Structures are given as structure tokens and as C-alpha cells.
Amino acid sequence: MYHTPATHFYSGQRDIKTGDDRQGHNHFPAPKTPGLYHFKYFIDGSFNEVAESDIVHIGPQLSLESKIIQDPEDGKTKIEVSYKLNSGELSEDDWFGLYNATESNNKRYLTYHPLGVLKNP
Helix, strand or coil: CCCCCCCCCCCCCCCCCCHHHHECCCCCCCCCCEEECCCCCCCCCCEEEEEEEEEEEEEEEEEEEEEEECCCCCEEEEHHHHHHHHECCCCCCCCCEEECCCCCCCCCCEEEECCCCCCCH
């Protein structure tokens, strides 16, 4: 019994088993929409989840580092953020924001900077 969402269908390479058939692997096309993804394993044709994979990141890989600095022009304490596009492509709508470390709501940033204006390597 296969459960497939209405807009998606099985498109991977079917069970490649090895040895005593207690292990194997499949290949799936990567999603076109950037985001964090993982696989879930279900038993007996149900939606009873019993295992899930590590998370895989699809899309641009960006490194962010921050540190406290003294601005040489006005002497004020500021936060410097450095960023590097390691792989992938940026969209015009990509951005990063400064948050309180305890904030869980992504819409409650203190300030932000758009990254879509960076040149892709």
C-alpha cells in the first residue's frame, strides 16, 4: 500500500538491496524549493512513524559569523556580521536578521539585511 500526496508521486529508484536484504538505498530527485527536508519511515502501510533521517539542507549554503567591534569612526560598540555564500544561488528575497537569542518567532527580528543583492559566485 503506497500513500502519496495528491501533488507528489514516488520518483525514486526502487530498493537497491545489499547482502542479506537488511539494508539498501534509494535515490530521489532533490526538491526544487529550498528548505530543510528529511525522510520518515512508516510501518504496515500506515502513517505510524517509527524512524526519521537526518535533516538535509536544499538550497544555498551560507556561513554567518558575528562579533562585537568598536566602530573606528564614532567609537560606538557595534555588531559586525560576516557572511559567505559557500554554495548554491541566492534569490532576490534572501535575507538575514538579528534576533534576541531566546526568540523563537522568526517575524520578531530586531534588524535585518537583504542578501539578494549580493553577486552569486
